[in-house]
């Protein structure tokens with residue numbers, strides 16, 4: 024397809040190309056850090072959740088690449104991290120470390136001839152303080168989703184979405200540790216799946232996967248199981264109300280044990296047909312953040328459905344938090360009505 028035809032078919036082709044480039048570069052930084060992560064690379068945030076040099080480095084690189092690749096676009100970003108903790112006196116060493124990680128990642132790639140100062144790094148981080156909302160365009164970024172999984176050496180995702188007039192129109196998920204069925208199918212490999220994939224979708228154009236290091240994109244499809252007895256479900260490793268999800272699974276007659284996985288890699292795995300259902304029910308009072316679902320949900324909705332517990336679409340237009348009714352359910356269109364019914368019954372019984 025010529026570039027002109029591609030732009031006509033996909034009005035977000037330029038943004039998609041920039042987002043894929045940004046996420047790939049950030050994933051490279053993350054992979055390097057995960058291989059040799061030290062206790063001194065990890066900090067604790069005010070809400071007691073962890074953040075690492077790679078979360079910060081990834082956010083800096085992504086904002087940098089998006090600005091470089093889309094110079095004529097206005098820039099607004101809703102991102103998880105900010106510079107506050109790094110501006111403290113005792114954070115100077117870690118800030119230096121982040122700055123050199125970012126500069127080394129740029130130097131190892133041929134695209135940009137530049138070097139960032141510590142001030143540039145702080146300013147790039149604060150470019151993610153937008154409130155988002157229902158009008159205009161806003162990037163939505165989780166520079167590392169599943170930081171706990173990242174630290175453990177397990178699954179994590181670099182998750183970038185684009186909100187346009189309150190709707191998610193594009194999503195890219197870099198999943199360095201997730202095996203991709205689709206890329207494997209086409210490279211003829213029989214000795215295990217290709218690990219390290221880039222999943223992406225733009226509204227109305229389906230979802231695809233390619234190797235993080237670059238390969239021909241392949242379409243992915245959600246599984247077509249229509250009997251819940253044959254379905255398996257994903258849930259979070261640490262933030263899941265297991266009593267509720269097991270009650271839902273029991274009502275559905277699901278036989279397989281839950282697949283517990285960190286991060287939006289769950290959405291990617293679901294979108295490529297590795298399982299049939301993703302149930303996300305967090306503790307009472309926890310408000311979901313838009314960056315934990317924007318990229319993942321559009322990759323699933325390309326072939327499946329993502330709803331809240333009342334069967335409504337997720338509303339990303341309300342700022343940094345998701346306006347939703349208890350719980351998130353992702354599955355194919357055959358299973359969704361049955362899952363929603365089981366969810367309602369399980370919630371009613373719980374009350």
Ligand SMILES: Nc1ncnc2c1ncn2[C@@H]1O[C@H](COP(=O)(O)OS(=O)(=O)O)[C@@H](OP(=O)(O)O)[C@H]1O
Nearest residue numbers: 167168169170259260261262284285286305306309
């Ligand atoms: N209490 C509570 N309940 C629900 N969700 C929470 C909670 N605390 C944090 N978070 C958010 O969960 C994000 C990670 O989601 P996961 O699906 O990877 O969870 S888990 O780590 O597997 O449990 C995680 O994203 P990252 O901070 O990007 O890792 C948080 O935004």
Ligand SMILES: [Mg+2]
Nearest residue numbers: 165168169315
């Ligand atoms: Mg997250």
Ligand SMILES: [Mg+2]
Nearest residue numbers: 103165167168
């Ligand atoms: Mg994060």
Ligand SMILES: [Mg+2]
Nearest residue numbers: 072073103170
């Ligand atoms: Mg976090």
